[in-house]
Amino acid sequence: MKTILVLGAGTAGTAIAHKLRRRLNKDWDIAVVDPSDVHLYQPGLLFLPFGDETEDRVVRSRGSTLRRGITWHKSAVEGIDTEQQRVELSDGQKLAYDFLIIASGSDIRPDMIDGMLGDGWRKSVFDFYTLEGAKALEGALAGFEGGRLVVNVVEMPIKCPVAPLEFAFLADAYFTKRGMRDKVELVYATPLDGAFTKPLASKTLGYLLEDKKIHVETEFMTGEVDSEKNVIRSYDDREVPYDLLVTIPPHSGARFIEKTDLGDEIGFVPTDQHTLAAKKANNVFCIGDATDLPSSKAGSVAHFQADLLTENLLRAIAGKDLEPTFDGHSNCFVETGYGKAMLIDFNYETEPLPGQFPIPGIGPLPLLKECRRNHWAKRLFRLVYWHMLLPARPIPISPTMSLAGKQLSAVAELGGA
Amino acid sequence: MSLESVQRDAEGYLANREDWSKELAQEIAAQLGVSLTDEHWRVVNAARTIEEESGSSPGLRKISKRSETPIKSIYQLFPDGPAKLVAKIAGIPKPKSCL
Numbered sequence: 001m002k003t004i005l006v007l008g009a010g011t012a013g014t015a016i017a018h019k020l021r022r023r024l025n026k027d028w029d030i031a032v033v034d035p036s037d038v039h040l041y042q043p044g045l046l047f048l049p050f051g052d053e054t055e056d057r058v059v060r061s062r063g064s065t066l067r068r069g070i071t072w073h074k075s076a077v078e079g080i081d082t083e084q085q086r087v088e089l090s091d092g093q094k095l096a097y098d099f100l101i102i103a104s105g106s107d108i109r110p111d112m113i114d115g116m117l118g119d120g121w122r123k124s125v126f127d128f129y130t131l132e133g134a135k136a137l138e139g140a141l142a143g144f145e146g147g148r149l150v151v152n153v154v155e156m157p158i159k160c161p162v163a164p165l166e167f168a169f170l171a172d173a174y175f176t177k178r179g180m181r182d183k184v185e186l187v188y189a190t191p192l193d194g195a196f197t198k199p200l201a202s203k204t205l206g207y208l209l210e211d212k213k214i215h216v217e218t219e220f221m222t223g224e225v226d227s228e229k230n231v232i233r234s235y236d237d238r239e240v241p242y243d244l245l246v247t248i249p250p251h252s253g254a255r256f257i258e259k260t261d262l263g264d265e266i267g268f269v270p271t272d273q274h275t276l277a278a279k280k281a282n283n284v285f286c287i288g289d290a291t292d293l294p295s296s297k298a299g300s301v302a303h304f305q306a307d308l309l310t311e312n313l314l315r316a317i318a319g320k321d322l323e324p325t326f327d328g329h330s331n332c333f334v335e336t337g338y339g340k341a342m343l344i345d346f347n348y349e350t351e352p353l354p355g356q357f358p359i360p361g362i363g364p365l366p367l368l369k370e371c372r373r374n375h376w377a378k379r380l381f382r383l384v385y386w387h388m389l390l391p392a393r394p395i396p397i398s399p400t401m402s403l404a405g406k407q408l409s410a411v412a413e414l415g416g417a
Numbered sequence: 418m419s420l421e422s423v424q425r426d427a428e429g430y431l432a433n434r435e436d437w438s439k440e441l442a443q444e445i446a447a448q449l450g451v452s453l454t455d456e457h458w459r460v461v462n463a464a465r466t467i468e469e470e471s472g473s474s475p476g477l478r479k480i481s482k483r484s485e486t487p488i489k490s491i492y493q494l495f496p497d498g499p500a501k502l503v504a505k506i507a508g509i510p511k512p513k514s515c516l
Contacts, residue, residue, distance in 0.1 A: 112478075155476045155477065155478055156476050156512065156514065157476070161514045161515050161516075162514070162515065162516055165516075191476070191477075191500065191512075192500075192512060192513070192514055193500075193501060193511070196514075196516050197511070197512075197513040197514045197516070198513060198514075198515075198516060201516040205516070219498045219500065219501070221477060221488070221500070223488065223489070235488055235489055235492045236492050236496070250478065264467075264471070264479070265478075265479050265482035265483055266478060266479055266482070270470060270471065273472050292470075292471045293471070293472070293473075294471065294472045294473030296515045330515065332515070334516070344515070344516060346515065348472070352515070352516060
């Protein structure tokens, strides 16, 4: 019996385990390692603080998401011996592998910022990247009587890079609906040089920030949360005061990566941009949020990578060379509030462009443009996630990006930026 | 190549990474009001190496760890916004998000 061992049963790990199970015969054991009993649909965490999503719809038991034919080791990882091709678990078991797939995602690390976990944590300082954080924030928003709400991205990379901005857009709509928008000042503090950093997005989407009266504080790298004075302080000693802080803390790879020689300085795994092979060991691959790739840390990326890595593993099993198939493709809905959303589709080389998706000239989903259809597609995607993406049923979207249906002229009009 | 003959984008980032040289970096730094010492070079070289390895311009935490220079010190070395200054001097792209 040969073994493909998958570390982490989140979006990437669960999808690829099922894909491989469908493609490999019984000579192969497909095993996943994950210590947690629950699988969380992370995109739902954006809506939960506003009362538009419920815990029971975003959480399922891990066991129910893993189908027959997948072995689940319910334990944390203690270490990886890439020479002996063995993984040691916290429960003492040692698992041999023929191929290892690291799909252990990324963790939010409020502990990395001075004062973030101080007296204000989950009283006036909240995250929404965890279920606990999103639930606590729901209560805080419901009780908020007005003041400065600051959404702060501490540093890149983060999961779902547009989620903080979507949160600010949804907050504008939420307080408007409650008839108290005039009592709330919305601030978006980012370490980058703008809320939108690509030329076309800055030009075409800047109106969103103006219309929604969101003040943007740029190049703000938070060094400290001072929950006595209710300010965040940057490394260059600027202060942004808040009444309610919605922070996106720094991210790192899974903690066990630090105990191996596979990770970089912040625990992400250096990975070949196109084949998804880990750079520091043989027969080890990495997908999803765990990689150090310049692609977005997003579910769509995990899904496309799972498709393409499955083919590469089958090549490796057949003794063939890996093929550089992954192009950085990402496909994300961006909520803008009031029941509307945009869709963006891009890869390593091509920034999000206007156009139609998935059928050129027809759509039905417009790219880089707000509309209600995109919003409903985003909301309905939860069902696609549970019933198609995780069990690896075919979804008719190409894992590599297509330029068909995209208006390349939009870039040319900007002067080829 | 001298500063006048290389292509830079509207914000001053090098258009072609192969145009980069130590001399050019010094010229760009001087134009940005930074005089490059060994401490600056440690930071700039770390940023270049990480970008080369990973294909994206790194955040300051990663640069700080690789160059063994505290983030606070990087701010002192590049006072007018280290994320942009380091990228411009290192000849690597502007740190971006996906939109």
